[in-house]
Amino acid sequence: MEENILQVTDLSVSFSGGVQAVHGVSFGIRPGETFALVGESGCGKSTTARAIMRLIRAPGRITGGQVIFQDRDLLGLSNREMTRVRGREIGMIFQNPLDSLNPVYTIGSQVAEGLIVDKMEKKEAWKLAADMFRDVKIPDPEQRMKAYPHEISGGMRQRVMIGMMLCRHPKLLIADEPTTALDVTIQAGIIELMNDLRRKYNTAVLMITHDFGIVADMADRVGVMYAGQLVEVADVFTIFDEPLHPYTRLLMKALPVITKREGRLVTIPGTVPDLSKQMEGCRFADRCPDATEACRRSVPAMKEIESGHLCACHLVKGGPAHA
Ligand code: SF4
Numbered sequence: 001m002e003e004n005i006l007q008v009t010d011l012s013v014s015f016s017g018g019v020q021a022v023h024g025v026s027f028g029i030r031p032g033e034t035f036a037l038v039g040e041s042g043c044g045k046s047t048t049a050r051a052i053m054r055l056i057r058a059p060g061r062i063t064g065g066q067v068i069f070q071d072r073d074l075l076g077l078s079n080r081e082m083t084r085v086r087g088r089e090i091g092m093i094f095q096n097p098l099d100s101l102n103p104v105y106t107i108g109s110q111v112a113e114g115l116i117v118d119k120m121e122k123k124e125a126w127k128l129a130a131d132m133f134r135d136v137k138i139p140d141p142e143q144r145m146k147a148y149p150h151e152i153s154g155g156m157r158q159r160v161m162i163g164m165m166l167c168r169h170p171k172l173l174i175a176d177e178p179t180t181a182l183d184v185t186i187q188a189g190i191i192e193l194m195n196d197l198r199r200k201y202n203t204a205v206l207m208i209t210h211d212f213g214i215v216a217d218m219a220d221r222v223g224v225m226y227a228g229q230l231v232e233v234a235d236v237f238t239i240f241d242e243p244l245h246p247y248t249r250l251l252m253k254a255l256p257v258i259t260k261r262e263g264r265l266v267t268i269p270g271t272v273p274d275l276s277k278q279m280e281g282c283r284f285a286d287r288c289p290d291a292t293e294a295c296r297r298s299v300p301a302m303k304e305i306e307s308g309h310l311c312a313c314h315l316v317k318g319g320p321a322h323a
Contacts, residue, residue, distance in 0.1 A: 004068075004159065006028065008025060008067050009026045009065075020212065025065070026230065029172065036208075037223050038222060038224055039224060040272060042226065046177070049176050052090055088118060089170055090173070091165030097157040101160070103149055137189075144235075154182055155186035159193065172206065177209055178190065180211075191218060202281045216240065226247050229283060231248065232245040242246070253266040254267060270286055273286060280296065282299060294316075304318055305318035
């Protein structure tokens with residue numbers, strides 16, 4: 001089996017007031033694989049992605065852990081070294097491409113700029129940018145490259161962002177809810193495009209999403225987060241067919257089934273715990289239908305239940321604690 005291209009170990013991020021937004025998160029991604037981090041809003045998935053890229057703004061700070069990317073711990077790099085990693089080695093796409101595109105430059109010049117920074121001749125960079133526009137299925141690329149971000153649609157802007165990231169051939173692409181702001185038909189096109197390009201360039205993808213439709217369409221493996229912690233990791237089929245953690249099982253029950261006509265959708269009672277409070281036991285205990293007194297006293301360790309299937313729950317029996 002190929003070695004992980006990214007290995008996150010025991011990553012923790014805190015904000016002011018002692019809010020532990022991410023606590024002891026560990027997972028790995030292999031080359032060419034798509035790993036989806038899923039969970040409710042505020043569960044820490046976007047913070048995890050930003051911590052990997054060292055984009056946590058004060059008063060937030062990374063309080064522990066390692067982020068090994070191609071044999072280097074990104075948390076130990078200088079700011080200058082990290083700037084070189086961003087874009088060139090790890091690309092990132094956000095929910096709203098307008099936040100990432102500069103309104104005063106044409107989209108073509110913005111795509112070509114990254115290549116020029118990589119020491120490519122201007123003419124060659126412009127040509128490669130046009131090829132990439134074609135790859136991301138933007139019609140009439142040479143003309144479109146002269147447009148400004150506000151002159152193209154939201155779906156088109158996201159295609160530009162994907163092209164901008166992929167034309168530098170990063171080994172890893174982090175996509176943080178890249179289709180949330182788009183309507184469903186455009187969304188489907190973007191997912192198809194990302195799958196095609198991932199296969200073509202063998203790019204690993206860390207997909208941050210709360211949408212299980214996207215997980216089903218894109219992911220090879222899935223990590224389920226709850227209240228800043230990973231609670232279950234497995235391949236995508238296992239997560240849908242045989243989830244073990246009570247939270248994952250409830251998430252699956254809450255999904256609408258197109259063939260089922262009766263009844264209301266299942267909801268998970270209660271709310272996510274206050275992350276600024278010290279928690280002694282399982283963070284899901286107040287909402288878990290299976291909670292026992294022991295769950296409130298001690299934190300369940302992440303255990304390997306079967307090869308590649310990890311779960312952090314006292315009631316799920318498995319092997320030794322996993323890092
Ligand atoms: Fe529920 Fe206890 Fe498992 Fe937490 S450890 S998910 S409270 S059964």
